[in-house]
Amino acid sequence: MTETEPPDRRRRISLRTSRMEALSDGIFAIAATLLVLDLTIPAVTSRDVGHQLAMQWPTYVAYMVSFATIGTAWLNHSVITEYLDRADAILLRLNLALLFFVSVLPFPTHMLAEYLSNEGAERIAVTVYGLNLLAISGFIAIVWHYALWQRLVTKDNSEADVRALTTKLDPSLASYAVVIGIGLWRPGIAVALYFAIALFLFIPFRTVLREARSRRRS
């Protein structure tokens, strides 16, 4: 379909993708950086500031899980926009819905850090946090599947590449759903698992293997 369009129309549409990328990069960057405002400094009433800083470990864990989650969401988002040839009105709105859940993440992160040692509140915080992570992953998958369905991706990608990204996005959805269930019962374990998922998504096992293989070949 793209080939038959006049050249100028293509330029206009690629420009639309550029602003979608710019807004997304802005919101990813701000959400990731605003997290730091939750890291508060204990007052120096006593001498053991070091101890008090160490006692704030739930804040640091929440910070790191959220940063890693935003980081991996950005990585997946940037892979999607590389395949994107153009955007349409619905894709832009699905992307805004994704950005809504990215920009709101500092709120459950703050909640998690605050409530992590309180039994009743902890369960609520961990569940809200998990639902937010699920929504981010879910809307990334929706944006990707919508783009495939509407053929907004470039044609020159191999089927293998497209399938690889699809098989990468969908399992993380299932794992978040499972961990939300675990969190209702054992909130502490759920936090550890969210950290594990973030690390697993962050470390590029697949790429390391592929690089090693292509290196051996050449």
Added chain:
Amino acid sequence: MTETEPPDRRRRISLRTSRMEALSDGIFAIAATLLVLDLTIPAVTSRDVGHQLAMQWPTYVAYMVSFATIGTAWLNHSVITEYLDRADAILLRLNLALLFFVSVLPFPTHMLAEYLSNEGAERIAVTVYGLNLLAISGFIAIVWHYALWQRLVTKDNSEADVRALTTKLDPSLASYAVVIGIGLWRPGIAVALYFAIALFLFIPFRTVLREARSRRRS
């Protein structure tokens, strides 16, 4: 007019549009993300944190209306810049006036969330909020009409496209003006209507219809 200019002058002018877009994307992204700082965490004095979180519903409503309004303003703004061929000194300043009202939106949003259950203050908050939404819509319409008047848009757009955008921008102005009036009398209803307008602008009825029609044809 553009065709007779030397090639380098065109490059320079398109660059000017790119910085206007970059600043705009930055301010839209930051205003949308700063809204999250208003979502505060109730202290865990009692066990019913869930109840206290639920009682904060005005904050969540204000957050969602503001995010959706900034989102739709960005959508309209990105459509305008796609038609823009170049900018002039007045357009850049009209755009800065628009960005002023975008960047100030977290203030009436915070006011709305804080005053929504208080009778006297609620009316002021809803009115100030409505005036801010009106100013955002108004300056988007002004930027668009100025660009049309000064022929800063690309020539290759069909008349139909340009008219479509115009007929989309102007009615939202009228509806905001009406709801401000309603808000003076019934503030609660006005908030519900602002939410309805944001949702109506966000869901792309027109595009869904056009897509369906073009699909049937091919």
Added chain:
Amino acid sequence: MTETEPPDRRRRISLRTSRMEALSDGIFAIAATLLVLDLTIPAVTSRDVGHQLAMQWPTYVAYMVSFATIGTAWLNHSVITEYLDRADAILLRLNLALLFFVSVLPFPTHMLAEYLSNEGAERIAVTVYGLNLLAISGFIAIVWHYALWQRLVTKDNSEADVRALTTKLDPSLASYAVVIGIGLWRPGIAVALYFAIALFLFIPFRTVLREARSRRRS
């Protein structure tokens, strides 16, 4: 000099300008938007919230002067980068020094809003504020004169264009210096004059005249 360089070197250098523009747009956008965090909401202890909001007028004045100043600084900066053909290591650092004074502006703005009704503190706040505005204008002029001196601007600009920008940047420096002097003696008048300067720089008298003239000719 640029014509004799290999094509790839030119690409690399123009890319350097693009990152300088991106960082600058980011810092201008964030500094302008962070100002909103100073607009605080009075508590609803009494009924007269409207009166209390109106009493906060120094905050609104400080907000508007700072936003307009950042806006005009951005306008001048974007004109400079349009003339720029490439950057060098010193220009990037002079630009960072400019961005330092842009990013620090929310601090004296907050000071001005807080101290504006207090006699002793007001003088300090107005002076610090004025020095910050002077530093922003000063570094914009330094960046521009350095770029001219090192011939980092594109060759195809008419002498008239370059002189026009120079004669626009330098007078604002002198006016800030004068107003800082006035502020030591009459702080209130200085604030009004900063507002007047910002408005005068914001409204494009020169362009309106030129547009009118070119319109009459064609």
Added chain:
Amino acid sequence: MTETEPPDRRRRISLRTSRMEALSDGIFAIAATLLVLDLTIPAVTSRDVGHQLAMQWPTYVAYMVSFATIGTAWLNHSVITEYLDRADAILLRLNLALLFFVSVLPFPTHMLAEYLSNEGAERIAVTVYGLNLLAISGFIAIVWHYALWQRLVTKDNSEADVRALTTKLDPSLASYAVVIGIGLWRPGIAVALYFAIALFLFIPFRTVLREARSRRRS
């Protein structure tokens, strides 16, 4: 390797670099600007606001060291991305790890400003701060060495250019490590040395010399 790839693959890969640059510029800009939130205004209880503002000097020192450090990190980062021809999955993640330490810098900066006059806390703050500066420098060096190792840099750079950047990045690592050691023993001196390193990295001695030499030749 790049020459043998199909043209479209090159375009897709260069696009990936553009989003990595956009996110990086965003996080550098926000981290640098969020620092201003630490500059608090003393209350006007007494007349000597000027004295109280002057007493806040540790806050200003911390602000300036952090801004200069983020500025020089951005300068080095922008030089690296100019040499970069394309990114791979591991480079993007190493860059995210760098951005993590950039975005967290406002936390130890706040700690340093708060604890600088308190004997016990000062040592902890200076050490944590130094480790953060070391991590930023370290990950910039890692990103650069990884890009060289994987041949992600453009081929047309002279060996001399590449070596020049390498010899510039590595010594700052060593100096941070030494100053962390000094800080355990004399925290105040370490802060002065961090300021000296930031200034030394900020002032472009090498470029000034090279410019002078090339000027003499022509």
